[in-house]
Amino acid sequence: MTTATAIAPLFLSHGSPMTALEPGAAGLFMQALGRQLVTSAEMRPRAILALSAHSLARRPTLLVAERQHAVHDFGGFDPALYQLQYDAPGAPALAAELQSALPDLLQTHAMAGLDHGIWTPLRYMVPQADIPVLPLCFSPQASPAELWALGQALAPWAQQGVLILASGSITHNLRRVFQGGAAVDAPEVAESRAFRHWWAEQAVASNWPALLDYRRQAPHAVDMHPTDEHLLPWFVAAGAGGPASPALRLHESVTYGCLGMDAYAFGPRASALAAALAQKGRAP
Template identity: 80%
Template sequence: MTRATALPPLFLSHGSPMTAIQPGAAGAFMTALGAQFGRGALPRPRAILAVSAHSLARRPVLLVAPQQHAVYDFGGFDPALYELRYDAPGAVDLAAELQQALPEMLQTQAMSGLDHGIWTPLRYMVPEADIPVLPLCFSPQARPEELWALGEALAPWTERDVLVMASGSITHNLRRVFQGGAAFDAPEISESRAFRDWWAAQAAAGNWSALMDYRRQAPHAVDMHPTDEHLLPWFIAAGAGGVASGAMRLHESVTFGCLGMDAYAFGPQAAVLASALGSAPPLPGQFA
């Protein structure tokens, strides 16, 4: 039985590296989200297990170090980005627990470094950088079903005050962003809106089979995700939340007209978090 204080796994769209200094609506949401842990609706995490679209490996690997720090895995952006720091403790004890419990599923590697998909949200959520962070790399060749199974295996730790934070982007076609020359606050293109609406509807209904088959079933799927890696972390968080509960969209916004910034929570406590943030949960038969 899931105890009342289990932490709901999250999927956060981190957007462009510029989100770190150009927060927009998503940055304001992440700040409000962080305030709910420890001081708000939910307990303070003892550690954050972070899964990012920018930390990839051939198979799941935990990056273990006593201290973690921001790495700048991008180029050609505002020089101010390279001055930002995020130095957080590494969750060495959690890594040992996970590797001992799931030896066939997880490997460990002695390595430090948080990619921008991790430290950008955490700068808003945990600005003090005082919660240990453990990055988990995944394979971009993994099928959604495989990543769901990985999330299911991680689910017990949500009841041990571990926050599973998956980071990617609900829509992610950088060719459209860079070639279109769209402004940060450009109106959303219809293809992005159709994809995000379809995803939110299936998620609210718990239509997991359709979501796992999104490249065939979702409108404009290949356009909005020419490659899968920015959406695949969603399935790890969803698996950690469990099949019994639907997914709750906590936030929706768009930057550059096509880069979706939606955020989701999973599991029985998702509704508690949504209520605390002022996001009314969908009624049965309705979609977010």
């Protein structure tokens, strides 16, 4: 395994596909986050291991193509969205390294494709597309505890310069969006606010048992996540960060009144990243 600086695993909420055209507060945060990671010799990743709510498989699967490209896995949106591209080098060597070390956990597939939950953040964070990307598909039937364990297995690579980038949504009830016809800047509904606040409190307190059992313990959990594939990536990044450090919320915002756009960092390097972003935010 290559010697490199540890990088904090991340969870980013990617929101609607329109985020790729209309960055809003979350997109502007992703740009600032990317500038911090890409321009810092201490934080720049050697590769990005990316998983998203939209790339799923029966068991954890690495997509090992030499080149990766944007997949337009949505319909009915602004035609300009389908013109956006994100072509990046793949990371087959990293895939071989991971699969060799974790043969009972990971399988590989010789295919390419970055779903919009991956390429939308990356086009803001790494617009030059010059960092290798390795997509990791996961099972939506896996429990939070199982995905935490997957993250723990991947933790050594976060300590060796690989950015583990998990993408989903901190709240995600599309029925509320479509039925309410809410504008993108609609005021946040009380249920979303209560859920996000509870989540951030438990995260900074390292209350992992409560978070792993969130569907019973969090307020409005089933309302905010009728199905939980958009929250499950959070547990992979959290597991990679480890239980010894709190999860830090780096950004919070909401679109359509109920789609939370919060971002989190995990592990021993999370506080340094949060401090660096705060310092950049205070700069004139």
